[in-house]
Amino acid sequence: MKKNIRIVLINTSHPGNIGSAARAMKTMALDNLYLVSPQKFPDDQAVAMASGAGDILDNAVVVDTVEEAIADCALVMGTSARMRRVRWPQLEPREAVEQIMEESVSHPVAILFGTERIGLTNEELDCCHTLINVPTNPEYGSLNVASAVQIMSYELRLAELSEDEGARKALLSSAAPNEKEDSDFATSDEFEGMIAHAEKMMVDVDFIDPNHPEKLLRQIRSMFNRIRLTKREINILRGIYAAAQKKAK
């Protein structure tokens, strides 16, 4: 239930990041954004960075406290750098998303993102049932807040696609008008005609010994067989062969 998955940005300093986060969400088909005391919102910079995702900003719910943002949620996860000795379970995005997908079927789930400078405070962490750690570079883990939203939204999108196998098939089949092109693939006969023509041409230009063409022909066949040539490509190749033969005579 996408409607039950809520992205919560807390005290975000730069409105541009709110806009970027909205865009990140929309590219992954999420639209439920909560803003807890944003420092500047609404703001032109947010709109600019949202690009075509202005509707996510328009529909964003602005509240004063984290408690309000998560009041009706039965699962709250917080994104943070990996911490030692904490009480919360710490999951990677992919593991977290599994649980989010399961639970969001029955109730709202919130994913919290802290400020640019310090992330989630201890009080905010206390609201979380589970922490999500993006496995960043140990020497530089400074993920931009909108980038963190992008990664989580991307994982949610992958989970949604793989869960809804039906939707996925539909997506694939909507991209399937490859069929048209498929039907343009050369047949086996046409392929063999091209290989035979290549052999004659190579004899005509003295590239192969007509008595022992096998080895080279096998290599040429194996090369072209690795792709599925279209009818058009076969025609181009045979056109080149014919031109070379004509010149050779």
Added chain:
Amino acid sequence: MKKNIRIVLINTSHPGNIGSAARAMKTMALDNLYLVSPQKFPDDQAVAMASGAGDILDNAVVVDTVEEAIADCALVMGTSARMRRVRWPQLEPREAVEQIMEESVSHPVAILFGTERIGLTNEELDCCHTLINVPTNPEYGSLNVASAVQIMSYELRLAELSEDEGARKALLSSAAPNEKEDSDFATSDEFEGMIAHAEKMMVDVDFIDPNHPEKLLRQIRSMFNRIRLTKREINILRGIYAAAQKKAK
């Protein structure tokens, strides 16, 4: 081999996006950035958005053309929206990353990111062996370029971590006899040499008009790029071209 994984940003309009991309890379422990004709670089906005990842910007390689950026790469992948009726294999990030991790053991691999407004041009797509599609919202697929870098870098980081765990090492060692063969793939330079030779040969045998070779060359390039030619195959093809040219004279 992280050093062999190259992020290539092409004609990026906003320096802030270059900075954000650098930060995205560094959070995931990548550091090999190429910039093809960036519109403004170096730039304060890039430095500001890079936050603590200024070293990635300082070490970025700035070049004029995509060809320079990929000259020594034997595998080139381009990020794009999902397209209908194209001849390239189109992979999701996770699938693409599997191949990138395998191949970067033996040679440089490039991942291309196009401009903010239009993505990769047809000419740039022609340089690619494979396309990567992030599975975005069908109704709003407008992923910011730095966000796309973030997602790819994140997937590369996950792959690296799971490789470190050894599971992947075992997989690689069982598939290791491919290593020799992989290292035989032609580089981009060798490929371009073959295409230039094909062009000369086709002119010599009167197959193409030397003033308007573009359309046909694009088709030939796209055909051979799907094959991923080995060094040996490039030599065979160039041998055939040379024989045809000799006969034509």
